[in-house]
Amino acid sequence: MSIDHDRLFKELIQTFFEEFILLFFPTMHEHIDFRHLSFLSEELFTDVTAGEKYRVDLLVETKLKGEDGLVIVHIENQSYVQLSFPERMFIYFSRLYEKYRKPIVPIALFSYDTVRNEPSTFTLPFPFGQILHFQFFTIELRKKHWRNYIQQDNPIAAALLSKMGYTENERVEMKKQFLRMLVRMELDEAKQRLLFGFFETYVKLSDEEEQQLRSEVNEMEAKEKEQVMELMISYERKALEKGRKQGMKHIVQAIARKGIDVKEIAYMTELSEEEVKQLIEEV
Incomplete structure (x- = not known):
């Protein structure tokens, strides 16, 4: 896409x-x-x-x-x-x-x-x-080099680190600094989600890089480590939930195309009839 x-x-x-x-x-x-x-x-x-x-x-x-x-x-x-x-x-x-x-x-x-x-x-x-x-x-x-902006508690700076000048081997460090900026700014959830989604669109770490990031976060000072870990876990849960919903949507829509009514689909998937209707409409 x-x-x-x-x-x-x-x-x-x-x-x-x-x-x-x-x-x-x-x-x-x-x-x-x-x-x-x-x-x-x-x-x-x-x-x-x-x-x-x-x-x-x-x-x-x-x-x-x-x-x-x-x-x-x-x-x-x-x-x-x-x-x-x-x-x-x-x-x-x-x-x-x-x-x-x-x-x-x-x-x-x-x-x-x-x-x-x-x-x-x-x-x-x-x-x-x-x-x-x-x-x-x-x-x-x-x-613009990303390291020149990490001390600024500015949400635009945080998001745009992902489009500034950096090398491939700086990706993990850059995301770590991005997370530290998010924690320091204490934004509301909606704004935090916007910045996180923007950054992840342009800098998507591999599984190996994510493991390295977790290892480096574990070495942070206790309070900051706790806050950054909480932030990471929160967005991992949201990503899993989004993936689960997308998978369920495809299943529901595939069943609906076979002519099976909403009540029967709700029984088969253990969803409410309203949830089934919403997933069918999301074509």
């Missing part, structure tokens, strides 16, 4: 928008009034020339401190290399400005695994002068 990178990044940044700005743009963070935040609906643009449709990832309407007017922050996650990306950012900017007529802050988040130098401008020069110089903010995750 392919990963919906844009959806994952949108959910993460929308949940921790202020933390995202603070981590990567501290000067910008000083000027934004985060008491005024409104997430705008998705915008769909058609590139008539290329015959493609593009959906803007995230639009946030907010205010600057001491000013009455609204501004829009546009964050675009780019999960693959695209040579025409700067032009696309300019097209988004111009169409968004045309619609909203408000100052727009464009931010590009490059999250692919390739290390390259991404441009942050789109220009239209002529021999007799330059007509356009459009500039946008950029974040190139793979160029």
